[in-house]
Amino acid sequence: MKIIIAGAGAMGSRFGLMLHQAGNEVVLIDGWQEHIDLIKEHGLRANFNGEEIAEKIVIYHQNELETLNFSADLVILFTKAMQLDAMMQSIKSMVGDQTKVLCLLNGIGHEDVIKQYVPLSNILLGNTMWTAGLEGPGKAKLFGNGTIDLQNLGTEGKSSANEVIEVLNEAKLNARYSDNILSSIYKKACVNGTMNGLCTILDSNMASFGETSVADAIVESIVAEFAQVAAYEKAELNVPEVLAQIKTCYNRETIGLHHPSMYQDLIINNRLTEIDYINGAIVRKGREYGIETPYCQFLTQLVHGKEEILGAK
Amino acid sequence: MKIIIAGAGAMGSRFGLMLHQAGNEVVLIDGWQEHIDLIKEHGLRANFNGEEIAEKIVIYHQNELETLNFSADLVILFTKAMQLDAMMQSIKSMVGDQTKVLCLLNGIGHEDVIKQYVPLSNILLGNTMWTAGLEGPGKAKLFGNGTIDLQNLGTEGKSSANEVIEVLNEAKLNARYSDNILSSIYKKACVNGTMNGLCTILDSNMASFGETSVADAIVESIVAEFAQVAAYEKAELNVPEVLAQIKTCYNRETIGLHHPSMYQDLIINNRLTEIDYINGAIVRKGREYGIETPYCQFLTQLVHGKEEILGAK
Numbered sequence: 001m002k003i004i005i006a007g008a009g010a011m012g013s014r015f016g017l018m019l020h021q022a023g024n025e026v027v028l029i030d031g032w033q034e035h036i037d038l039i040k041e042h043g044l045r046a047n048f049n050g051e052e053i054a055e056k057i058v059i060y061h062q063n064e065l066e067t068l069n070f071s072a073d074l075v076i077l078f079t080k081a082m083q084l085d086a087m088m089q090s091i092k093s094m095v096g097d098q099t100k101v102l103c104l105l106n107g108i109g110h111e112d113v114i115k116q117y118v119p120l121s122n123i124l125l126g127n128t129m130w131t132a133g134l135e136g137p138g139k140a141k142l143f144g145n146g147t148i149d150l151q152n153l154g155t156e157g158k159s160s161a162n163e164v165i166e167v168l169n170e171a172k173l174n175a176r177y178s179d180n181i182l183s184s185i186y187k188k189a190c191v192n193g194t195m196n197g198l199c200t201i202l203d204s205n206m207a208s209f210g211e212t213s214v215a216d217a218i219v220e221s222i223v224a225e226f227a228q229v230a231a232y233e234k235a236e237l238n239v240p241e242v243l244a245q246i247k248t249c250y251n252r253e254t255i256g257l258h259h260p261s262m263y264q265d266l267i268i269n270n271r272l273t274e275i276d277y278i279n280g281a282i283v284r285k286g287r288e289y290g291i292e293t294p295y296c297q298f299l300t301q302l303v304h305g306k307e308e309i310l311g312a313k
Numbered sequence: 314m315k316i317i318i319a320g321a322g323a324m325g326s327r328f329g330l331m332l333h334q335a336g337n338e339v340v341l342i343d344g345w346q347e348h349i350d351l352i353k354e355h356g357l358r359a360n361f362n363g364e365e366i367a368e369k370i371v372i373y374h375q376n377e378l379e380t381l382n383f384s385a386d387l388v389i390l391f392t393k394a395m396q397l398d399a400m401m402q403s404i405k406s407m408v409g410d411q412t413k414v415l416c417l418l419n420g421i422g423h424e425d426v427i428k429q430y431v432p433l434s435n436i437l438l439g440n441t442m443w444t445a446g447l448e449g450p451g452k453a454k455l456f457g458n459g460t461i462d463l464q465n466l467g468t469e470g471k472s473s474a475n476e477v478i479e480v481l482n483e484a485k486l487n488a489r490y491s492d493n494i495l496s497s498i499y500k501k502a503c504v505n506g507t508m509n510g511l512c513t514i515l516d517s518n519m520a521s522f523g524e525t526s527v528a529d530a531i532v533e534s535i536v537a538e539f540a541q542v543a544a545y546e547k548a549e550l551n552v553p554e555v556l557a558q559i560k561t562c563y564n565r566e567t568i569g570l571h572h573p574s575m576y577q578d579l580i581i582n583n584r585l586t587e588i589d590y591i592n593g594a595i596v597r598k599g600r601e602y603g604i605e606t607p608y609c610q611f612l613t614q615l616v617h618g619k620e621e622i623l624g625a626k
Contacts, residue, residue: 201514202615204622212621214614221611294607298534301527302515308525309517 001167004029004072004094006087007079008059010132011104013044013140015076015173020057022171027072028059029091031083036061038138046140062090071096074164077103077114081277084110088117097122100160102150104128106261107277108189109285111153121157124164126150127184130173147174151181182235190226190242193278194219195249196262197299201306203267205257210250218295219246222279225293229282232289266303270312275303314480317342317385317407319400320392321372323445324417326357326453328389328486333370335484340385341372342404344396349374351451359453375403384409387477390416390427394590397423401430410435413473415463417441419574420590421502422598424466434470437477439463440497443486460487464494495548503539503555506591507532508562509575510612514619516580518570523563531608532559535592538606542595545602579616583625588616 001024005016008028020026028044030036036059038045043054060068072094079087084105088095095101095118102124103110114123130146148168152161161177168175178184198218199209209215220243227237250256265271279296286293306312314337318329321341333339341357343349349372351358356367373381385407392400397418401408408414408431415437416423427436443459461481465474474490481488491497511531512522522528533556540550563569578584592609599606619625 198618202618202622203516204618208622209618212618214618214621218611218614218618221607294534294605295611298531298608298611301531305511305515305517305522305525305527305531308527309515309521 001025001073002070003027003167004075004091006062006075006077006091007083008035008039009078009080010134010140011128011130012076012078013046013134014130014132014142015078015104016057017044017046017048017053017055017140017142018171018173019167020055022167024167024171026057028057029062029065029087030059031062031087032137033061035137042138044140045138046142047135048140048142050143062087065090065093068094070094072099074167075099075101077101077105077110079105081105081107081110081274082272085113088113092117100124100164102126102164104148105277106188106192107274107281108185109277109281120154121152122160123153124150124157124161125153125181125185126175127178127181127188145174147176149176149178149181149184151178180235182233183230183237186226186230186235186237187242187245189278189281190223190237191246191249192260192262193226193282193296194222194246195260196273197275197279197303199260200263200266200273201299201302205259206249207252207256210247210256215250219243221295222299225282225286225291225296228291229285229289229293232285232291262303266307266310266312270310272307272312273303275300279303314338314386315383316340316480317388317404319375319388319390319404320396321348321352321357322391322393323447323453324441324443325389325391326359326447327443327445327455328391328417329370330357330359330361330366330368330453330455331484331486332480333368335480337480337484339370341370342375342378342400343372344375344400345450346374348450355451357453358451359455360448361453361455363456375400378403378406381407383407385412387480388412388414390414390418390423392418394418394420394423394587395585398426401426405430413437413477415439415477417461418590419501419505420587420594421498422590422594433467434465435473436466437463437470437474438466438494438498439488440491440494440501458487460489462489462491462494462497464491493548495546496543496550499539499543499548499550500555500558502591502594503536503550504559504562505573505575506539506595506609507535507559508573509586510588510592510616512573513576513579513586514612514615518572519562520565520569523560523569528563532556534608535612538595538599538604538609541604542598542602542606545598545604575616579620579623579625583623585620585625586616588613592616 008030043056045054133141165175280300282296321343356369358367446454478488593613595609
């Protein structure tokens with residue numbers, strides 16, 4: 001299969017590498033010049049479960065695609081949320097009538113962007129538990145195992161979904177069909193919509209936040225807003241289950257002492273955050289649906305305020 | 314007049330000093346042993362508008378009052394909000410039927426505590442624009458000018474208010490009668506209820522916060538909650554005027570580069586904040602009056618979370 005990985009950061013590198021190793025014709029597309037140059041020179045390097053590897057995989061900068069002239073069978077979207085629209089614009093000549101587009105971005109509401117470029121029946125929404133890191137430009141750090149759940153967004157498209165699942169599974173990516181992907185996406189967004197913004201604003205790891213006397217009340221207020229918006233979209237959330245999953249983040253023995261990704265983006269690396277695609281998406285949808293979302297709104301505002309105070313870019 | 318200054322920190326020291334210099338019999342009461350010991354040894358020292366002075370004024374620890382046996386004519390309350398109840402308990406034997414009690418604490422709702430110890434007709438609520446600092450234990454730093462507005466809390470008590478105003482004015486404290494002290498208190502609380510919590514949570518001075526694109530929206534949401542609660546108590550707030558006053562805090566030429574007092578308490582000195590008596594009081598009152606106050610509630614929770622994460626005491 002001819003597969004475009006649109007956004008070849010840590011996760012895109014993992015997927016590109018594993019799909020390439022399974023014999024697919026993979027094209028990586030990214031916007032980070034130094035990363036692209038190193039992959040062109042040395043191949044995509046990775047520490048892959050402890051083994052140092054390098055694979056020659058085609059990579060392009062998203063601004064040098066004019067000369068390319070093919071339709072992909074599958075596009076897997078792995079950009080940062082705020083880069084999605086520009087990426088769709090860059091790759092649109094390679095998205096043909098038959099091209100399936102699988103969105104694996106964090107956050108919610110990305111289908112509203114993708115729909116402007118891709119017919120509904122070709123859009124697949126997914127949720128992945130795989131993890132990945134970058135050691136630096138051109139080199140990934142890939143440990144552990146994961147899964148992918150996915151579903152066709154349109155009413156037609158289940159057979160396309162199953163074809164994509166087969167390709168992913170040949171690459172050992174553990175994909176499976178979900179009858180309710182939107183609920184999974186909302187559930188994951190609840191974890192991100194609490195841990196990310198709160199630990200960023202409170203300058204805290206997840207355990208230290210979780211151990212405060214106010215953690216439960218704040219988290220419950222935020223999750224209640226997510227659940228109301230999700231319910232309006234017929235994606236029912238099991239709130240006690242979501243709250244229990246969030247609490248697993250507080251465990252000092254496992255991930256509790258880590259700072260969530262938004263903290264690393266903003267506080268460590270001084271980068272703009274994805275808050276508009278997590279809590280901010282709930283605010284936008286809430287406004288549309290007539291649902292009050294003051295906690296998500298205040299948290300979104302505070303994170304934007306922090307970005308500006310720190311001069312994040 | 315026999316005047317007890319209950320809470321002899323920076324502001325209490327200013328009032329004690331000026332009332333003592335005007336010939337009143339002033340007794341300072343405080344809970345900070347080192348401060349008390351130094352005042353007992355050297356008198357209350359101050360840099361008073363540039364002049365180094367020291368005045369012998371009686372001072373007691375609030376836990377050594379059992380042996381005292383007098384009723385004060387006037388008690389001026391200047392404790393931190395969370396120390397008010399314990400202070401009222403400590404001084405109650407000196408609060409007689411004729412003792413006027415003037416509350417000049419920051420924040421709102423202190424009358425609910427004072428009412429448990431003092432008849433309504435003897436309670437005066439005030440709001441002061443005087444400022445003061447401490448150079449260290451036993452020594453105040455007193456610059457500039459200020460005013461006091463005050464009013465009797467009960468329907469009776471205007472004549473008591475005027476007597477107290479006269480005593481304060483003999484000490485050049487610029488007191489005047491207010492027909493609507495609750496509005497002034499709420500107005501000041503709006504400034505504290507925005508600048509204090511927000512700059513503390515965002516680790517920012519007032520100018521840097523004020524210059525963010527989210528400042529206006531956040532401040533308007535918080536002030537709207539204060540205004541609804543105030544209106545329920547018939548203390549109408551002129552919202553545009555309050556917002557304009559808050560914006561004066563952003564001015565880099567005047568006070569904008571300063572951090573508000575709550576930031577100094579928590580971030581600099583690792584002390585618990587007065588948030589429960591500012592935004593937290595709005596939450597409590599809102600719950601009682603059936604008014605939604607999500608911004609004040611979330612901000613109160615975030616500040617408490619930050620206190621716990623920092624191990625403030």
